[in-house]
Every structure is written in C-alpha cells, then in structure tokens.
Amino acid sequence: DTGVSQNPRHKITKRGQNVTFRCDPISEHNRLYWYRQTLGQGPEFLTYFQNEAQLEKSRLLSDRFSAERPKGSFSTLEIQRTEQGDSAMYLCASSLRDGTGYGYTFGSGTRLTVV
Amino acid sequence: AQRVTQPEKLLSVFKGAPVELKCNYSYSGSPELFWYVQYSRQRLQLLLRHISRESIKGFTADLNKGETSFHLKKPFAQEEDSAMYYCALSGSDYKLSFGAGTTVTVRA
Numbered sequence: 001d002t003g004v005s006q007n008p009r010h011k012i013t014k015r016g017q018n019v020t021f022r023c024d025p026i027s028e029h030n031r032l033y034w035y036r037q038t039l040g041q042g043p044e045f046l047t048y049f050q051n052e053a054q055l056e057k058s059r060l061l062s063d064r065f066s067a068e069r070p071k072g073s074f075s076t077l078e079i080q081r082t083e084q085g086d087s088a089m090y091l092c093a094s095s096l097r098d099g100t101g102y103g104y105t106f107g108s109g110t111r112l113t114v115v
Numbered sequence: 116a117q118r119v120t121q122p123e124k125l126l127s128v129f130k131g132a133p134v135e136l137k138c139n140y141s142y143s144g145s146p147e148l149f150w151y152v153q154y155s156r157q158r159l160q161l162l163l164r165h166i167s168r169e170s171i172k173g174f175t176a177d178l179n180k181g182e183t184s185f186h187l188k189k190p191f192a193q194e195e196d197s198a199m200y201y202c203a204l205s206g207s208d209y210k211l212s213f214g215a216g217t218t219v220t221v222r223a
Contacts, residue, residue: 031209040124042201042213043159056210091159097209103149104211106159 004107006092012113013082020078021110025094032075033104034067035091036060043091049075050097082114117142119204121214128192129222136187136217138176138202147205148178148185151213154198162187162200172196192221 005024013019025032030051035043046065047057051072061067064082069075079086089111093104118141128134140146148165163171165178165185176187185202202214 033210035213040215042119042121042203042215043211045210045212048210056208093211095209103151103161103164103203103205105161108158 004092004094004105006090006107006110008110009108010111010113012115015084015114016081018078018080019082019112020076021090021092021112022074022076023092023107024074025092026105027073029094029096029105030072031095031097032069033093033095034075034077035093037089037091037109038087046077046090079112082112084114087112087114117146117204117206117212119202119212119214121200121202121217123217124215125218125220127220127222130194131191134189134192134196134219134221136200136202136219138185138187138214140183140185140202140204142183142204142206144207148176149203149205149211150174150176150185150187151201151203152198153201159201192219194221194223197221 007022033048034046037043045058046061047067049069052069064080067077089109091109092107095104120139150162152162153159174189178185197220199216201216203211205211
C-alpha cells in the first residue's frame with residue numbers, strides 16, 4: 001500500500017463541463033475525507049465518509065457537487081456544470097476512525113482549472 | 116464551531132535562529148491539535164500531534180488550554196525547514212479544521 005492515491009493529478013476543463021475525481025485511500029482506513037484548497041488558504045472541509053456512508057457535507061458543497069464511496073473503498077467526487085470558482089486543489093485524505101490522534105494521510109491532490 | 120487561527124502568513128528567519136509559529140484555536144470541548152507541513156511539491160503530511168508530546172525534526176508544540184494556543188517552536192532553524200505549516204484541530208467527530216497556514220522561509 002503506497003498511501004492515498006488521487007487521480008488525475010491535473011484537470012483542465014471548460015466552464016459548464018462535468019468532472020470526476022477519484023481517490024483510493026489506505027486500505028485499512030475506514031474514514032475518507034475530501035477537502036478543497038485555494039491559493040493562500042488552508043484546506044477546507046467538503047465531506048467525509050465512514051466506510052460507504054457519507055456522514056457530513058459542508059455548506060461549501062453546492063448541489064453541483066456529489067461524492068460517493070461505493071463498498072467503502074475508493075471514492076469519487078463529481079462536479080457538474082463547473083464554474084471558474086471551482087478552480088482549486090481537491091485533496092483526499094483517509095484515517096482510522098478510532099481517534100488515536102494519528103491524523104490524516106493525504107493524497108497529492110487533483111488540481112482543477114476551469115477555463 | 117471549531118476554528119483555527121494562524122496570525123502569520125509569512126515568517127522569515129535566518130538559519131540557526133529560533134522560529135515560532137503561532138496557532139490559536141476555539142473549540143468548546145477537548146480538541147486534539149496537530150501541525151501539518153507541506154514541503155515544496157510534496158503532499159501535506161503530519162508533523163506532530165499534541166497527544167504524543169514528541170519532538171519531530173527538532174520541532175515541539177505545547178498545548179496551552181488556558182490560552183487556547185498550540186504554538187510550534189524550533190530552537191535552531193535549518194534551511195530544510197522552509198515549507199508551509201498548517202495548524203489543525205480535531206474535535207469529537209475526528210474531523211480536521213485547518214488554519215490558513217504560515218509560509219516559513221529559512222535564509223542562509
């Protein structure tokens with residue numbers, strides 16, 4: 001297991017198009033998180049899963065955003081009808097739920113540019 | 116609501132000088148505090164966590180509940196410490212909230 005993997009690394013899309021990102025977490029981690037990071041800001045929470053259940057969605061996540069984690073393994077984040085304001089780095093992280101305080105393991109992120 | 120504040124966007128120090136990155140938080144319960152670091156062209160990674168009370172790469176951080184602070188310190192900065200540092204807080208739901216980050220530049 002080489003850690004958290006995110007694909008693609010970069011995505012350039014035209015405004016109005018749909019995009020989908022994938023995240024493969026560390027296999028024994030049952031929690032998976034999506035964050036968004038814009039220039040000069042820290043990561044902002046979008047949503048998270050415990051196994052296949054989506055437990056919370058941020059108010060930042062408009063109706064154009066949807067995330068899934070079928071079978072509690074990999075996750076996808078889809079953005080429909082992209083807008084220029086969606087341009088950001090989208091980070092995925094995974095962790096164990098038991099709160100041992102080990103924090104998250106992050107992927108390298110997917111950088112989205114909407115033109 | 117939980118919030119993390121890092122008042123310094125940029126911090127520049129000379130090699131060998133002490134460095135301190137400030138972090139203040141607000142949370143009504145008992146939080147877990149972390150420092151994450153992102154080196155150039157690398158992914159965000161955990162530097163240290165308050166519950167372990169360890170020193171990683173010469174960095175230490177003490178949780179001060181009275182002042183709601185978790186400042187990161189290193190007595191002698193090295194050039195390889197140049198990076199972006201994020202303070203983060205985890206509440207009872209184990210969800211991390213991040214500060215805006217501090218860019219540290221260590222000059223020779």
